[in-house]
Amino acid sequence: xxxxxxxxxxxxxxxxxxxxxAPAAIDPARDLVEAYGLTSLNKVLFLTSxxxxxxxxxxxxxxDDLVRMHTLGDVVDALRTNARK
Amino acid sequence: xTESVLNRVVADRPAHAGTLTVAGLGGSRTMPLAxxxxxxxxxxxxxxxxxxxxxxxxxxLAGNSLEWTLLDLAALMLKAQTAGFEPGKFxxxxxxxDRYDLDLLYCDTAATDAMTGxxxxxxxxxxxxxxxxxxxxxxxxxxxxxPTDCTTxxxxxxxxxxxxxxEATVGSIDSSLLAVQRIFDHRPGDNLLVFLPLSLLQQRxxxxxxxxxxxxxxxxTYQSVFAVLPAVRPTVVMGVPGFFDxxxxxxxxxxxxxxxxxxxxxxxFGDRIRYLWTGSAPADPAVLRFFTGxxxxxxxxxxxxxxxxxxxxxxGAHREGSVGKPLPGKEIVIxxxxxxxxxxxxxxxxxxxxxxxxxSARIFQPGGVVRxxxxxxxxxxxxxxxxxxxxxxxxxxxxxxxxxxPIEARFRATGAxxxxxxxxxxxxxxxxxxxxxxxxxxxxxxxVETVNATGEPDERVARVVVADEPFTVGNxxxxxxxxxxxxxIRDRYxxxxxxxxxxxxxxxxxxxxxxxxxxxxx
Numbered sequence: 053x054x055x056x057x058x059x060x061x062x063x064x065x066x067x068x069x070x071x072x073x074a075p076a077a078i079d080p081a082r083d084l085v086e087a088y089g090l091t092s093l094n095k096v097l098f099l100t101s102x103x104x105x106x107x108x109x110x111x112x113x114x115x116d117d118l119v120r121m122h123t124l125g126d127v128v129d130a131l132r133t134n135a136r137k
Numbered sequence: 138x139t140e141s142v143l144n145r146v147v148a149d150r151p152a153h154a155g156t157l158t159v160a161g162l163g164g165s166r167t168m169p170l171a172x173x174x175x176x177x178x179x180x181x182x183x184x185x186x187x188x189x190x191x192x193x194x195x196x197x198l199a200g201n202s203l204e205w206t207l208l209d210l211a212a213l214m215l216k217a218q219t220a221g222f223e224p225g226k227f228x229x230x231x232x233x234x235d236r237y238d239l240d241l242l243y244c245d246t247a248a249t250d251a252m253t254g255x256x257x258x259x260x261x262x263x264x265x266x267x268x269x270x271x272x273x274x275x276x277x278x279x280x281x282x283x284p285t286d287c288t289t290x291x292x293x294x295x296x297x298x299x300x301x302x303x304e305a306t307v308g309s310i311d312s313s314l315l316a317v318q319r320i321f322d323h324r325p326g327d328n329l330l331v332f333l334p335l336s337l338l339q340q341r342x343x344x345x346x347x348x349x350x351x352x353x354x355x356x357x358t359y360q361s362v363f364a365v366l367p368a369v370r371p372t373v374v375m376g377v378p379g380f381f382d383x384x385x386x387x388x389x390x391x392x393x394x395x396x397x398x399x400x401x402x403x404x405x406f407g408d409r410i411r412y413l414w415t416g417s418a419p420a421d422p423a424v425l426r427f428f429t430g431x432x433x434x435x436x437x438x439x440x441x442x443x444x445x446x447x448x449x450x451x452x453g454a455h456r457e458g459s460v461g462k463p464l465p466g467k468e469i470v471i472x473x474x475x476x477x478x479x480x481x482x483x484x485x486x487x488x489x490x491x492x493x494x495x496x497s498a499r500i501f502q503p504g505g506v507v508r509x510x511x512x513x514x515x516x517x518x519x520x521x522x523x524x525x526x527x528x529x530x531x532x533x534x535x536x537x538x539x540x541x542x543p544i545e546a547r548f549r550a551t552g553a554x555x556x557x558x559x560x561x562x563x564x565x566x567x568x569x570x571x572x573x574x575x576x577x578x579x580x581x582x583x584x585v586e587t588v589n590a591t592g593e594p595d596e597r598v599a600r601v602v603v604a605d606e607p608f609t610v611g612n613x614x615x616x617x618x619x620x621x622x623x624x625x626i627r628d629r630y631x632x633x634x635x636x637x638x639x640x641x642x643x644x645x646x647x648x649x650x651x652x653x654x655x656x657x658x659x
Contacts, residue, residue, distance in 0.1 A: 067390045069575045088575050089555050089607060093383040096162075096363045101387075114163035115360050 057106060057135075061128050064102040068094050080125040099127065108135050142314045143307050144282055146348045147213050150174045153325060153351030157344070159203045160369060161361040166203065170348055176270040177210035181277055183269035184211055187241070191216035191280070194238055194290070197263070197336065198222040198229050199245035201358050204266035205335045206344055208243060211266075213288060216280045218304070220290040221336030223617050225610040226300070231257040237290065237302060237491060284308030284483055290490065291338045293442040302491030303442055305338055308483030313445045314346055316464035320451040323373070327352035327411065330371035332362035332380075334617050339446070343375060359617075363387075363405065370407030378420040379619030381413065381435065385427050402431040412436055412452070418620045419523060421546060422458060437461070439523060443486075443500055443507045444479040448521045459520035469513075469521055470506075476527055477513040480506045512540070529623070531561040539567070544588065544596050553584035556608050558621050559598065562634040566599035570630050572607045578641060585643045602633045602640040 062075035069088055084090040090098065096118060103110040112134040121127045151170045158167040168176075189195065195212055197219060199205055212219045220237055227233055229248035234257065243263040248256055282288070287304035323329065329343045329352060347354040357365045359380070366374070384405060391401035403410075413428055413435040420437045428435040438449035439460035448469070450461035463469050466482040484505040488497040500508055512524040525540035541559040544567070548557040554571040561567050573581055581601055589597045608614035608621045614629065615621055633639040 068387070073575050085607065089572065091379075091383065091555070091607070092360050093363065093380060094387075096360060097383065097387045100364055101391075110162070110364050111164070115161055115358065118162060118360055 057131055058128050060105055061102055061124055061131070064105055065090075065098055065124060067101065068098040078124060080128065081123055083122055084124065084127075085122075095121070102127070102131065106131060106135070140311075140315070141282060141284075141307065142311045142345060142349050143213065143288065146210075146345050147280060147282075151348055151351065155325065155347050155351040156353045157203075157206065157347065158328075158353070158355040158369065159201075159206075160355055160357045160365045162364050165365070165368075170351075170354075173207070174210070174348065175274040177207050178214060178274040178277060179272045180207045180211035180266055180269040181214040182275040183272060184217070184241075185215060185277070189215055189217050189240065193217040193240045194220055196220045196222060196233065196237065196239040196242035198224060198227055198233070198242060199263045200224050201332070201335050201356050202245065202263065203356075204243075204263045204270075206341075206356065207270050208263070208266050209335070209341055209344070210348075214277055214280065216282070216286075218287065218289055220292075220302070221334070221338065221341075222292065223334050223336045223610070226613075226617070229257075229260055231259075234259050236299075282307040284311070287486070289338055291442055292336075299493070300491075301489045301493075301496055303486055304490050305445075305485050306483060309445050309481065309485040310338075310342070310345070312466045312481070312483040313464070314342055314349070316466060317342075317446060317449070318346065318350060319465065320449065320453060321373075321412070323350050323352045325351045327373060328355055328369065328371045328409070329353070329373045329375065330355045330357065330362075330366065330369060331375050332357045332359050332365075333375065333377065337617070340375065366405060367407050370409045372409050372411040373414060374406065374410070375414045377417045377619055378415055378424065379418070381415055381424050381428065382421065385424050388427075388431065398427075398431040402428070402433055406433060414438070416440065416446075416449075419542060419546075421550070423550070425457070439511075439521060441479075441507070441509055444481060444509065445485050447479050454520075456516070456518070456520045459516070459522050461521065462519045463521070469515060469519075471513060471515060472508070474527070475512045475514070475524070477509045477511045477521070477523070478502070478506050479509060480504060531559075531567070539595050541567075544592060544598065545569075547588045547591060548584060548598070551580075551584035551587050553580035556604075556621055558608075558623055558626050560627055560634055563637075566637075567597065568600045568602060568634050568640070569598050570602045570604055570626055570634070572604045578603060582641050585641065589643055598643055600637070600640045600642050602630055604630070 062078050066073055066075045108131055151174055155170040156167050157170055157173050158165055195217055209219055229244040234242055242260045245263050248260045284307055286307045289305050290302045291305055292300040292302055323346055331340050331343050333340050335341055343354055355369045388401040392398045410433045413433055416438045425435050436450040437460050440447040447467050448461040448463050454462050468480040470478045472478050487501050502508055510527045512527055514522050525542045529541050531539045544559050545557045548554055553574050555574055556572040557569050559567050559569045585598050585601050610617050614626050
């Protein structure tokens with residue numbers, strides 16, 4: 053797992069979003085759907101890309117985990133937790 | 138039609154090696170379809186002991202799962218009907234049971250009666266099916282379906298907001314399965330991937346197809362589909378335009394990191410794709426060209442709940458911009474008003490079972506004909522082109538007709554909005570309700586100028602109302618196939634649509650818009 057998972061998550065999210073905002077401008081506390089228009093399909097695409105980039109197995113997550121990921125902060129926390137398992 | 142696929146699927150335990158995989162984030166399970174058939178028989182016997190039989194109706198309000206498929210085949214084995222309810226669109230409870238005459242309702246979420254705090258009578262957890270499936274299969278009395286028998290109730294948006302219920306005939310299901318098999322030749326070695334809700338009858342077609350023709354089938358959910366694809370390596374993906382649009386943007390992003398489009402597409406979809414299936418809503422031509430260019434042929438088709446699959450492009454007959462030629466057993470006639478009418482040798486039905494007065498008469502005509510409400514044309518070789526919904530045509534007060542779908546597509550193509558629906562609240566100016574992209578209002582103001590610069594004078598969007606939230610199944614503004622529900626969006630934003638001061642206003646027209654044209658004509 054890379055040391056700076058937060059930066060990696062911002063970079064991967066920026067790629068998924070239309071018009072690709074600057075990674076540093078993404079607020080990790082804002083709702084991914086309401087603030088960034090992330091659809092369910094794009095959410096799993098984002099998680100797929102992020103897990104690949106962070107070398108964390110996607111198979112560690114369930115659909116319930118995905119539902120609980122409301123913000124970028126939630127995503128990073130979930131990845132950190134699973135990376136330690 | 139020489140054989141009944143459904144009769145064969147119900148009667149014959151598969152002798153082939155086809156498998157069913159149910160996959161999601163967190164794991165997958167694969168079983169031979171022969172074993173699946175035996176487990177469905179066990180479920181059927183358990184249901185029979187609970188009093189389910191010919192003439193019973195079982196509702197299913199649950200996400201995609203192995204239990205859903207077992208219940209579906211078990212009901213067919215008993216000649217009981219199913220009624221598939223889209224999760225998020227219906228609420229489990231006594232009201233649903235009463236409204237649609239259900240004997241049982243299987244759910245994957247807990248349902249409690251507001252008065253008693255207990256599960257309403259007839260509502261059962263779908264997990265119950267798993268325990269039935271592990272019992273010995275036992276034997277069942279054989280059943281035989283006639284072409285006019287109905288196996289299931291499917292639901293479609295109603296004019297009153299209450300979904301209309303339409304019973305589907307065996308003849309229509311058999312006819313569609315045989316026609317699709319003729320043009321795509323699904324066979325052992327193929328793996329068809331389904332992620333749209335199994336409550337949609339067409340998604341269950343691929344289970345019947347796998348049981349009959351021996352290909353593999355993978356069922357997942359839309360939440361998991363992109364995680365599942367590369368591991369499953371399907372040969373066919375049954376999708377809708379919104380799904381392929383999301384995939385395209387992801388592939389383009391990956392391609393920018395040193396992968397070619399074909400490699401990036403294979404990384405996402407797996408390396409065995411034979412073709413991609415899209416339908417249910419008009420596909421963006423750019424998306425279709427993108428996938429074909431990346432080595433993943435994609436075929437668009439056309440059909441409504443009331444007509445089943447009507448036309449389909451396929452490897453043997455494909456024309457860009459069209460939705461294909463009619464399938465065997467279907468005939469297309471364009472009426473005097475330009476509306477597509479479909480005559481079926483085996484109609485889905487001749488009326489809704491549950492609908493508001495007048496709903497059936499508006500669409501079902503004598504002779505197995507359905508007047509779709511879509512505007513279309515046939516070319517000289519019989520390929521059908523959909524020009525828009527009759528409902529989507531705005532007649533301006535200058536008498537000119539504007540088809541809004543191309544305008545909406547241009548707005549989405551700017552990237553400033555993720556969704557767009559255009560209305561004409563005062564018969565003069567077009568007003569769009571849009572779901573903004575991440576760049577916000579500034580990008581929308583710029584985008585509307587782009588849209589107007591590329592459109593005809595009558596297509597000018599004068600004003601844009603920014604939606605409060607995305608159009609979703611949950612808020613009732615989208616179907617599960619990602620189609621915005623135009624009338625509900627109009628109802629939600631009626632006041633803002635009507636208020637000329639509301640929203641983002643387009644700049645002065647460089648050419649006369651609808652209002653100016655009207656005034657000029659006067």
